[in-house]
Amino acid sequence: MAKEGPNWEGLLKWSLSHSDGTSASRNLSEEDRKWFMEAMQAQTVDVVKRMKEITVVMQTPEQVLESQGVTAEDIEDMLDELQEHVESIDMANDLHSIGGLVPLLGYLKNSHASIRAKAAEVVTTIVQNNPRSQQLVMENNGLEPLLSNFSSDPDVVVRTKALGAVSSLIRHNKLGVAAFRLANGYAALRDALSSENLKFQRKALNLIHYLLQENRSDTVIATELGIPRILLHLASSEDADVREAALRGLLELARDREKANDISSEEDDKLKRILQERIKAIGEMSLDDLGAAREERQLVDSLWETCYNEPSSLHEKGLLSLPGEDDLPPDVASQHFQPRLRAAAAANGNPDSKSNKEKQAAPLLIGPGPPANGAS
DSSP states (O other): OOOOOOOHHHHHHHHHHHOOSSSOOOOOOHHHHHHHHHHHHHHHHHHHHHHHHHHHHHHSOHHHHHHTTOOHHHHHHHHHHHHHHTTSHHHHHHHHHTTOHHHHHHGGGOSSHHHHHHHHHHHHHHHTTOHHHHHHHHHTTOHHHHHHHHHHOSOHHHHHHHHHHHHHHHTTOHHHHHHHHHTTHHHHHHHHHTOSOHHHHHHHHHHHHHHHHHOTTHHHHHHHTTHHHHHHHHTTOSSHHHHHHHHHHHHHHHTTTTTSTTOOHHHHHHHHHHHHHHHHHHHTOOHHHHHHTHHHHHHHHHHHHHHHSSOOHHHHTTOSSOTTTTSOOOOOSHHHHOOHHHHHHHHHTOTTOHHHHSOOOOOOOOSOOOOOTTOO
């Protein structure tokens, strides 16, 4: 649906015709200057124009679009294009000023699951590392439909995309985190951990880790909701990413055990058994698998030391740090790119250097040569 951009080929030919590198640049005529500026601005003008056109479509009621033969696939293609445009932070922030943010958030309630999922993807792009757009989405009540889709949408893809958008919206956003807590977001995260969808689980685990890391007081909330018990179960998952993410969450909880004081001795015993099982499994790994499990090895050791005040047996077995893992990468570039002056200085500083024993080449002199014989 996107329209063609500026004539880049024509612009290149024009540029080459005015600067071949062999002659001094000349002043542009007013006509040439006008053409050049229009060509350079065409891309931005087209983007703004297209975003306005997309906004008009998003503002049109779903029934009207269907009556005109517009399908859900057409809307998805349109949102794909919009997502490309709002990858620019400036364009993302401008979406609200041209009236496009509110109808985009409205698509989160669309009757088609694919459109709800795609709308959440676009929101993720808009708010990611963008405080201004985070504020705009919060002010326009965008968190509410995202949380609703995340917690209760019947389509797991929609739930996963909504969770991704929620995560991007509340990161480094204190107001967003506060609203997430008030909306019982932790309970929704707990329920997400019980999903059979691994991608959904991983996203929930990553958000839990971020929240616990940024807000130590949240360990009490997580413990009251029974999240540690679920993390213990997931720490034995067959999926390595889920397993590592669960261990990261348990480590954050373990670092604040005095606040999560209602952890039972039964859970402590279970944690110890799980860590012992992971240590045994790590000991049976091949060398390649050990390399891939480096983060898990470190997490298991850190968790053991935090809980039991002693290093894990991974140290004794030599499995915590494999040979070469802590070495700096080999220097393969300096021999090709070492500056000449540095090489010369190294040679001059070596008393055994052959170049110091031999007569050095005479330096080039700037100016006239020595006077001829007989000259004063």
